[in-house]
Amino acid sequence: MHEFLVFTISGLTTAGIYAISASGLTLTYVTTGVFNIAHGATGMLAAFTYWQLAVAWGWPVPLALLFCVLVAAPLFGLLLERVVMRRLAGAPESTRLVVTVAVLVVLVSAAQWLWDPSTFRRTQGLFAGRGFEAGGILVPYNDVVVLGVAAAVAGGLWLLLHVSRAGVAMRARVDDPSLAILNGARPATSARLAWMIGTSLAALAGILIAPKLTMSAIPLTLLIVNAYAAAVIGRLRSLPMTFAGALVVGLAADYAIGYVPKISYGQQYLRGVLPVIPVLVLLVALLVLRASRLRGKPALAIREITPTPTWAGTGVFAAAVAFGAVIAATTLAKADLYSSTALWGLAIVGLSMVPLVGYAGRISLCQLSFAGIGAAVVSHAGGGSNPAALLAAAAVAAIVGAVVSLPALRLSGIYLALLTGAFAVALDNWIFQLPAFTVLGDQFALFTNGTLSVERFAVGPLDTTSDRAFFLTGAALFLAAVAVVVAVRRGELGQRLIAVKESPAAAATLGMNVRLTTLAVFTLSAALAGLGGGVYASAVRSTTPDAFSFFTGLTLLLIVVVAGVSSIGSGLAAGLLLGTAAVGSATGDDSARVTATVVGLAALALAANPNGLIPSVLRPAYEPVRRSPAVLAGSVGAITALWVLTLVDAVAPNVLPLGVLLVAVAAPLVARPLAGRAAATAGTEPAGRDEGLSGPLEWLGFDAPVGRADLDAIDARLALDTARLDTGPHLASGKTVGEARVGAA
Amino acid sequence: MTPLVELRGVRARHGRVEVLHGVDLAVDAGQVLAVLGPNGAGKTTLLRVLAGLHPPSGGEVLLGGRRANGADPVDLARRGLCLIPEGRGVFPSLTVRENLWMTTHRPAGLSRAEVEERAVARFPRLGQRLRQPAGTMSGGEQQMLALARALVCEPAVLLLDELSMGLAPLVVAELYASVRAIAADDVTIVVVEQFAAAVLEVADTAAVLVEGRVAAAGPPADIAGQLSGAYLGGAPPADHRPAGTT
Structure with a gap:
């Protein structure tokens, strides 16, 4: 009984902290429509700031606390609103989510930079752990104060949102910002207030929870993320329910700490479950709560474009990749080649996000976890150079992906992101750390002693044991995956995915099976990720669960989204940035952190341009090159010449990379004026014209009536002349829709 | 007497497309102006310009004789200019x-x-x-x-946008009865409608907006006769069919 009370008190304190954090999260969501994934990271940053002030610089505790919560945090909230969040108004939900993920990555990287992770740091609870005796139990003053503060926050927020006009105006702003203006409310003021209060609450929670751990950026961030479970139980709306949720999460976590170690059976498997208890609560909450309560807000406007890749364009891309791979494989130094083999596996994992996130618009935070599963499968099934291991990896990951997607089918937006994030954290912190276990007489060890060793496969004469052979095989596998993704996008599934993304309701009323479509894309994407994980593990030969951590997965997602999540090249960008020697040697030991920071900062710009860099910058820049045979041949020729010269040792090895860089920069500069001149002589514009149309689509009919040819071209683009509806009496004649339309006219 | 609400040669554009090409309208205090017109005529843009939500690209917006181009919509709202937007203004x-x-x-x-x-x-x-x-x-x-x-x-000025949208005729009649009661309290009202029959009974003056220009303006009884032409782009037919029934 005594023990139970002790755990109850500490559980209530944890619950109080989660409640403070979750209510801040809910407040910003309710009033600005932005679900701030970086809320936990903000709290983590505040905890570090507090440590710096109170411990390192010896400020008095109350001063440091008040400074952090009432001065630094609101200012930081203002900064966030000003620099990032303001530009998210009207952005699609997926963009809003990814941008807050970027904030998280930047904050975590910044904290690791400012406070060297290898130094041991710790903060103390308030009142230095003193307390009073009640019924034979020591109740720390700290806990009493935390509970009091939580109650005050609850009451204060309720009054703010339901009684004060500022609060009602904050809620009104979410419903309809321009109507709020018409009622004399200033939406910018509401948003600023919401971010200031939300950030303060995150900071308070971060500082209060920090004594439970040693100070370390990622665990501390994840600890505060636990509060998200409480916010989900509150359906991101109801503050009382959020507080109830916080009680469930806090008590569950502390009872588990108290009682799970007492279970006599299976201790080695259960130990890892303790830190993920709140994540399991989140999973259960997402599964149990009724779907209608969990529907995300629809995007106000679609600003993303998902152009259909052509086979010709894909061919050019594939040729460029193959050419680059051959050059790299034949000229890179041995060590560099080894450290670059990881490129292709990560590129395939990045590519796996294109159908799911890019085409279907579903944010998944667990693609790298599927890759981890693929890696484990290849390690276990790949003994004796078994080539089927990669297929097995894809198949197992596909099955897991399908199972994960079953509950995900009814979720979208933030709830889906949270579900996949929870799955990733659970896998990362618990499942991947499990010791060996026995199922049906066979022994499994996912990551034996924390490391996986993997044998590279061999098929007949093709032996991929050497780095060069594996590098080229990896490139071939990546291109095969590219072909699959392009075929999907060009086929019926791709069109269904876009339809489901842009209007699930319209897709459903057209008779599409939205759930089956979603299931298919989840499965496909998990299979690709599993394959990528297998290729990655084969490349590096020995890997640890860290390579598949939740945080690395976030960085990978960001790179893909920044590059352009609907473009097949974005996967390659992820591979190049995360898996090659180039980035590592350029930035030294901090490479992962540099990459994360740069990518995070770049992602912040997504609010302005949700399409990413490839479609908006790279493709327009290189389009003239593709259209100009002379420049194209010249570029390829120059690179080939340099390559040959390098192979025969006529030039120093580092001339080639510099030459490639020079050609890459110079080719668009040369090609653009050429393309402009060609267009001037032909009297037509090179771009902005749709195939078969007499002018840009949006200007048809402005200068001249829409002609027969234009109508036919539009019909062809919409596939109206081939679409055959097989239901309904008026179509019994077998006429196509195109004919029916012409007939009616 | 200075009109309370006046537009002089107001132009407005959505991106590259100009949707109002020099609109002149005036409403005296306490009067009800009905602005009618087909889809895409620029009616809603007109109201948004008046409310300060959409900056005009030319001309002048005068409220109480004072130039109000580019005024902050929040300030206008707090000074008693009230827009109920299209759809449900809640x-x-x-x-x-x-x-x-x-x-x-x-x-x-x-x-x-x-x-x-x-x-x-x-x-x-x-x-x-x-x-x-x-x-x-x-x-x-x-x-x-x-x-x-x-x-x-x-409010001094009430701007109503498509009050009838998506509502049953009975409900529309009920709402316009309220509008009439409001007008009786000397509130200046600009009401935009496609459902001409209901609004013409309430209005003191009516204007027809077609393709961003005022095609006709005058007493409601005169306007009712010209409506079909304005909507359909041809000469007014013999029968004075209310546009709401087309």
Whole structure:
């Protein structure tokens, strides 16, 4: 009984902290429509700031606390609103989510930079752990104060949102910002207030929870993320329910700490479950709560474009990749080649996000976890150079992906992101750390002693044991995956995915099976990720669960989204940035952190341009090159010449990379004026014209009536002349829709 | 006498497309102006320009004789210019009571109790629904709430956009009866409608907007005769069919 009370008190304190954090999260969501994934990271940053002030610089505790919560945090909230969040108004939900993920990555990287992770740091609870005796139990003053503060926050927020006009105006702003203006409310003021209060609450929670751990950026961030479970139980709306949720999460976590170690059976498997208890609560909450309560807000406007890749364009891309791979494989130094083999596996994992996130618009935070599963499968099934291991990896990951997607089918937006994030954290912190276990007489060890060793496969004469052979095989596998993704996008599934993304309701009323479509894309994407994980593990030969951590997965997602999540090249960008020697040697030991920071900062710009860099910058820049045979041949020729010269040792090895860089920069500069001149002589514009149309689509009919040819071209683009509806009496004649339309006219 | 609301040669564009090509209109204090016209004529843009939500690209907007181009919509709202936008002008997730509270910033210094009292006096049905989220009410009730919220703060100018949209004719008649009552209290009203029959009964003057230009303006009875032509782009037919029935 005594023990139970002790755990109850500490559980209530944890619950109080989660409640403070979750209510801040809910407040910003309710009033600005932005679900701030970086809320936990903000709290983590505040905890570090507090440590710096109170411990390192010896400020008095109350001063440091008040400074952090009432001065630094609101200012930081203002900064966030000003620099990032303001530009998210009207952005699609997926963009809003990814941008807050970027904030998280930047904050975590910044904290690791400012406070060297290898130094041991710790903060103390308030009142230095003193307390009073009640019924034979020591109740720390700290806990009493935390509970009091939580109650005050609850009451204060309720009054703010339901009684004060500022609060009602904050809620009104979410419903309809321009109507709020018409009622004399200033939406910018509401948003600023919401971010200031939300950030303060995150900071308070971060500082209060920090004594439970040693100070370390990622665990501390994840600890505060636990509060998200409480916010989900509150359906991101109801503050009382959020507080109830916080009680469930806090008590569950502390009872588990108290009682799970007492279970006599299976201790080695259960130990890892303790830190993920709140994540399991989140999973259960997402599964149990009724779907209608969990529907995300629809995007106000679609600003993303998902152009259909052509086979010709894909061919050019594939040729460029193959050419680059051959050059790299034949000229890179041995060590560099080894450290670059990881490129292709990560590129395939990045590519796996294109159908799911890019085409279907579903944010998944667990693609790298599927890759981890693929890696484990290849390690276990790949003994004796078994080539089927990669297929097995894809198949197992596909099955897991399908199972994960079953509950995900009814979720979208933030709830889906949270579900996949929870799955990733659970896998990362618990499942991947499990010791060996026995199922049906066979022994499994996912990551034996924390490391996986993997044998590279061999098929007949093709032996991929050497780095060069594996590098080229990896490139071939990546291109095969590219072909699959392009075929999907060009086929019926791709069109269904876009339809489901842009209007699930319209897709459903057209008779599409939205759930089956979603299931298919989840499965496909998990299979690709599993394959990528297998290729990655084969490349590096020995890997640890860290390579598949939740945080690395976030960085990978960001790179893909920044590059352009609907473009097949974005996967390659992820591979190049995360898996090659180039980035590592350029930035030294901090490479992962540099990459994360740069990518995070770049992602912040997504609010302005949700399409990413490839479609908006790279493709327009290189389009003239593709259209100009002379420049194209010249570029390829120059690179080939340099390559040959390098192979025969006529030039120093580092001339080639510099030459490639020079050609890459110079080719668009040369090609653009050429393309402009060609267009001037032909009297037509090179771009902005749709195939078969007499002018840009949006200007048809402005200068001249829409002609027969234009109508036919539009019909062809919409596939109206081939679409055959097989239901309904008026179509019994077998006429196509195109004919029916012409007939009616 | 200076008109309370006046537009002189107002132009407005959406991106590259100009949608208002020099609109001249004037409403005296206490009058009701009905602006009619087919889809895409620029009616809603006209109201948004008046309310300060859309900056005009040319011409002048005068309120009470003073130039109001580019005025902050929040300031205009606080000075008694009230727009009920197209669709339902309510905050669906706020309760009816909280929707009404949104007006309590005004210098008039109304208390919340007074606001509720006035709203319920005008629309008794809202009294039973004060604690209900506005989004759960019927379309007509939502429009009543929007009207009520606009009225409790005693606006000088009320801009109504497509009050009838998506509502049953009976409900539309009921809403326009309220508009007539409001007009009787000397509120200047600019009302934009496609459902001409209902609004012409209420209006003091009417104007027909076609493709961003005022095609006709004058007493409602005269305008009613020209409507079909304006909507269909041809000569007015012999029978004076109200446009709402086409």
